[in-house]
Amino acid sequence: MKNDNIRPTESELEILQILWAQGPSSVRTVNELLNEKRDVGYTTTLKIMQIMADKHLVERNTESRTHIYEASISEEATQQKLLDRFVDATFRGSAMKLVMQALGNHKASKQELEDIKALINSIEKKDNK
Amino acid sequence: MKNDNIRPTESELEILQILWAQGPSSVRTVNELLNEKRDVGYTTTLKIMQIMADKHLVERNTESRTHIYEASISEEATQQKLLDRFVDATFRGSAMKLVMQALGNHKASKQELEDIKALINSIEKKDNK
DNA sequence: AATTATATACGAATTCTTTCGTAATTCAAA
DNA sequence: TTTGAATTACGAAAGAATTCGTATATAATT
Incomplete structure (x- = not known):
């Protein structure tokens, strides 16, 4: 399989975020959206x-003069890989520690909290089988 | 306040992990522990x-010839800052999405899952006050 | 057709990080 | 005291990532 060792840099990730959100886009579009956050030359x-x-x-x-770019790796797969690495580097591999910190310090809606509880319950059910 | 814009590089973070785990240490100690994972020259x-x-x-x-190094930023504060940045960069600010991914793809013990549920319950209780 | 605007291509400068060789220093051992 | 081992200091090379200037090509406008 290709793209097995994806490791987008920060700038690349910024651009991927835009492509994931916008779908296939020209450089100009991406650059304009990028410039809403910070100055970057075309x-x-x-x-x-x-x-x-x-x-x-x-x-x-x-095909056309203005080239159209499209992300070729999925948002979920990329997030998962980056998450794995981040957990290792920052939380010494303890995903649960990360979850606790994230829950403790970021506001979550009641609905989101319920979703998480539901997910945990379904994991526990699976484990008991 | 100092160290407000902490941004340890990956190598620096590896070393911080060791210092957090070991407490104040010499370069030799750190280097030896580092070399359990990968080759690095002294x-x-x-x-x-x-x-x-x-x-x-x-x-x-x-004071002594062998200098002793100690982390001057706390593990928790560092993790929190890096987590914030990571959530922004990778999950477009959605900590909940990160939590769901982390829960879904990393094995957690029954105890850990219970801990998380307890934490959620305590957050919900607080919100209702 | 000539001019202007918009695009891509290319290469080089800059900055950040990592790596390591070598020199100088200090301490311990012979 | 001399030799050898361990340590820090220093600087520079190598790599990776970012930034941007300039050249060239294409399309649109006048």
Whole structure:
């Protein structure tokens, strides 16, 4: 399989977030959205997206003059890999410690908390089988 | 306050993990523990720890010839900051999405799951006040 | 057709991090 | 005291990531 060792850099991840949210987009669109958060030159964004294409993090359609880029790795799979690494690096592998910290320090809606409890219950049910 | 914008690199974080686990340590000790996971030259470790001292990520006691290094930022505060940034970068700010992914894909003991449920219940109780 | 605007390509400068060789220093052992 | 071992200091090389200037090509406008 391809893209097994995905490791987008921070800039690349910013761009992936935009592509995941927007769907296939031109460099200009991505650059404009990027600039809502911080200043980045157009050619900088272009260059990074070209590098991402080389790495197969994105695919691009070059039929029209304005190339259209699309994420070629899924948001969920990427998040999962990055999460694994983050848990190792920051919480010494204890995902539960991370969960506790995240729950303790970020506001969650009642609905979200219920969702999490439901998920835990379904995990516990599975374990008992 | 100092160290407000902590941003340890990956190598620095590895070393911090060791210092948090071991308490104040010499470069040699840190380097040996580091080498249980991967090959790193002694002077490499030394250099990084010296840089960390410059950045005030660690303090060092230079009274004896063998300098003793100690983490100067707490594990919890560091984890919290890194977690915040990670949630932003990877989960577009949705800590709950991160929690769901972490719960869904990492094995948790029955006890840990109960702990999390208890935490959620206590959060819900607080919210109702 | 000439001009202007918009795009991509390319390469190089810059910055950040990691790595390590070498020199200088201090301590311990012979 | 001399030799050898362990330590820190220093600087520079190597790599990775980011940034951007400039050239070139294409399309749109006048």
